[in-house]
Amino acid sequence: MATHRGFGISSIEYPTGMNQNGDPSQAWVKVKPDGRVDVFSGTSDIGNGAKTIQSQIVAEAIGIPYDWVTFDNSNTDSSPVCTGTFASRATFVAGNAVLKAAMDVKQKILEVAGKEMEVSPEDLHIVDGEVQVKGSPDTKLGVADVAAAATWTHGVLMTGTGAQLNEYAEITNTLTGEVSGPPHAAISYAACAAEVEVDDETGDVRVLRLIQVYDVGKAINPSLVEGQIEGGALMGLGLGVLENSYPYYPSPDHRGYSIGSYYMPSSEDMPEYKTAIIENPSADGPYGAKGIGEMANNGQPGAITAAVHDAVGIWVTELPITPELVLRALDAKAEPRREGKLIAFDEELSVNSMASGISWSV
Amino acid sequence: MNIVLNGVTVAIKSPPLASLLTVLREELNVTSTKVGCEQGGCGACTALVNGKPQRTCLTPIAAVDGASVTTVEGLGDSDHLTAVQQSFVNHYAAQCGFCTPAMIIAATAYLEGNGSSDREEIEEALKGHTCRCTGYQKIVSAVAAAVAETTFDLTVTTPSPNTVIKSGGQT
Ligand code: FES
Ligand code: FES
Numbered sequence: 096m097a098t099h100r101g102f103g104i105s106s107i108e109y110p111t112g113m114n115q116n117g118d119p120s121q122a123w124v125k126v127k128p129d130g131r132v133d134v135f136s137g138t139s140d141i142g143n144g145a146k147t148i149q150s151q152i153v154a155e156a157i158g159i160p161y162d163w164v165t166f167d168n169s170n171t172d173s174s175p176v177c178t179g180t181f182a183s184r185a186t187f188v189a190g191n192a193v194l195k196a197a198m199d200v201k202q203k204i205l206e207v208a209g210k211e212m213e214v215s216p217e218d219l220h221i222v223d224g225e226v227q228v229k230g231s232p233d234t235k236l237g238v239a240d241v242a243a244a245a246t247w248t249h250g251v252l253m254t255g256t257g258a259q260l261n262e263y264a265e266i267t268n269t270l271t272g273e274v275s276g277p278p279h280a281a282i283s284y285a286a287c288a289a290e291v292e293v294d295d296e297t298g299d300v301r302v303l304r305l306i307q308v309y310d311v312g313k314a315i316n317p318s319l320v321e322g323q324i325e326g327g328a329l330m331g332l333g334l335g336v337l338e339n340s341y342p343y344y345p346s347p348d349h350r351g352y353s354i355g356s357y358y359m360p361s362s363e364d365m366p367e368y369k370t371a372i373i374e375n376p377s378a379d380g381p382y383g384a385k386g387i388g389e390m391a392n393n394g395q396p397g398a399i400t401a402a403v404h405d406a407v408g409i410w411v412t413e414l415p416i417t418p419e420l421v422l423r424a425l426d427a428k429a430e431p432r433r434e435g436k437l438i439a440f441d442e443e444l445s446v447n448s449m450a451s452g453i454s455w456s457v
Numbered sequence: 458m459n460i461v462l463n464g465v466t467v468a469i470k471s472p473p474l475a476s477l478l479t480v481l482r483e484e485l486n487v488t489s490t491k492v493g494c495e496q497g498g499c500g501a502c503t504a505l506v507n508g509k510p511q512r513t514c515l516t517p518i519a520a521v522d523g524a525s526v527t528t529v530e531g532l533g534d535s536d537h538l539t540a541v542q543q544s545f546v547n548h549y550a551a552q553c554g555f556c557t558p559a560m561i562i563a564a565t566a567y568l569e570g571n572g573s574s575d576r577e578e579i580e581e582a583l584k585g586h587t588c589r590c591t592g593y594q595k596i597v598s599a600v601a602a603a604v605a606e607t608t609f610d611l612t613v614t615t616p617s618p619n620t621v622i623k624s625g626g627q628t
Binding site: 318319322 | 494496499549555580581586587589597
C-alpha cells in the first residue's frame with residue numbers, strides 16, 4: 096500500500112461565440128466636454144474582466160489614457176443589445192463592437208480637431224490624449240480641447256456606435272446538425288499537463304501540479320488571462336476529482352442537502368500552477384484576441400484521468416474520480432476475470448432479467 | 458440591543474434571533490458581507506466580531522449584543538486602503554469579487570494574529586473561504602505580500618534580516 100505519482104496530458108480546442116442568431120453585440124461611445132469618454136455596452140462583467148477589457152480597447156483605439164474611460168452597463172435602457180456574457184464571447188464579440196464604436200468616435204474627434212487646427216482630418220492622429228499632425232508631433236491639440244470646442248464652438252456631440260453581427264449559421268440538416276456558415280468565431284487551443292498522487296489504499300487522488308498552455312490570440316490583459324486560467328484550473332480540478340451532486344451515494348434520496356456535502360476546491364486543494372500564454376492571433380478578433388473563458392476548465396479532468404492511469408494503471412471513465420471509483424477500478428484490475436474469461440455480475444441487471452423473463456443466450 | 462459597527466454604536470431593531478448577516482444587510486445596509494450558503498460553509502458572510510473572524514450567518518444578533526463588529530467598510534476607504542486591501546488590488550486577487558470582502562477580513566485577522574508569509578499557512582488560514590473564480594493563487598500571493606509589507610518598511614529596498622521568508626514546505 097503506497098502512494099503513486101503519475102503524469103497525464105490533454106489538449107483542448109474551443110470555439111468562441113455561437114452564430115446561430117448572428118451573435119450580435121452592440122456598443123456606443125460618447126465624448127464628454129472634458130474629453131473623457133463614456134462607453135455604453137450591453138456586455139456585462141460577471142467577474143471575467145469584460146469591463147476592463149472593453150475599456151482598454153476603447154482607450155487604445157481612440158488613443159487616450161485608460162483612466163479617461165468610464166464603462167457603463169448599469170441598465171438595459173441606456174445599454175445597447177448584447178446576447179450575453181457566455182460562449183467565451185465577451186472579449187471577442189463585444190470587444191469588436193466597442194472597437195468599431197471607438198473607431199467611429201475617433202473619426203468624429205479628428206473631424207472637429209481638423210476644423211480647429213485647419214488641417215485635413217486624414218493628416219491627424221491621436222497619441223496619448225492629444226491630436227497631433229502626422230509627422231509633426233509638436234502641432235497638436237488635446238482631446239479635451241477638441242471636446243470643449245465641439246461642445247461650445249461647433250455644437251457637436253461626438254458619439255460613435257459599433258455593432259458586431261456575424262453571418263447567420265442556420266441549421267441545414269437537423270439530423271446531422273450541419274449549418275450553413277461558420278458556427279462560431281475564432282477557435283482557441285490549449286494543452287494541460289497534470290501531476291497527481293494516488294493513494295492505492297484510500298483511493299484518494301491529489302492533484303499536485305497543473306501545467307497549462309493557452310493560445311488566446313492576443314492577451315489584451317495578461318493578468319486577467321492568467322486569472323482566468325488559474326480560476327478555470329481549479330474548477331477543472333473540482334470537476335476532475337471533487338465535485339458531485341450525489342457524492343458517494345447510489346440513490347438521489349441520499350443526496351447532499353448542505354453546502355458541506357458538495358466538495359468545492361478550497362485553498363488547500365490548490366495545486367502548483369504553471370501557466371504559459373501563447374499569442375497566435377485570430378484573423379478577426381479585436382487585436383487578434385480569441386475567447387478563453389469556458390475552455391479554461393476543460394483540460395484538467397482529462398489530464399488528471401490520464402495521470403491517474405499513469406500512476407496506478409486504471410482508466411476511470413466517470414467524473415469526478417472519487418476514492419470509491421478508484422478503489423473499485425483497482426479491485427477490478429486486480430481480478431478482472433475468472434479463469435481467463437470475462438465474467439460480470441450486476442445485481443440490477445440480473446433481477447430485471449429474471450423479472451421480465453429475458454433469457455440471455457449470448 | 459446595539460452593536461459597535463465599524464466604530465459607531467448603532468441600535469438594533471431586528472428580533473433577537475435574526476442573524477447578524479441579516480441585520481447588517483437588511484437593517485444597516487452594510488452589503489459587503491455576502492449571503493452565500495447561510496449554512497456556515499462558504500465564509501462569504503465573515504466579519505470581525507470583537508476582532509475575531511466570525512460567520513455572521515450563524516450568529517444570532519442577540520449573541521453579539523454590545524459587541525464590536527468590523528466589515529470591510531470599516532477597514533479603509535478608496536483613498537486610504539489598508540495593506541491587505543492594497544495588496545489585493547496589486548495582485549488582481551479578485552474576479553467577480555463575491556468572496557473578496559470576507560477574504561480581506563480573514564486576511565486582516567491573519568495579519569493581526571502575526572501570520573507569516575508562508576503560503577501553506579496562508580492556505581490553511583483561508584481554507585474556510587470558498588472562491589469560485591481565482592483559483593486562490595493570487596489571493597494567497599496578495600496575503601503573502603501584505604505580510605511582507607507590514608513587517609518591513611517599503612521605503613527600504615532590501616528585506617530586513619528579521620524577515621523570514623520560507624520556501625514551499627520547508628519550515
Ligand atoms: S453565508 Fe455564512 S458561511 Fe456561507
Ligand atoms: S472572486 Fe469570485 S468568488 Fe472569489
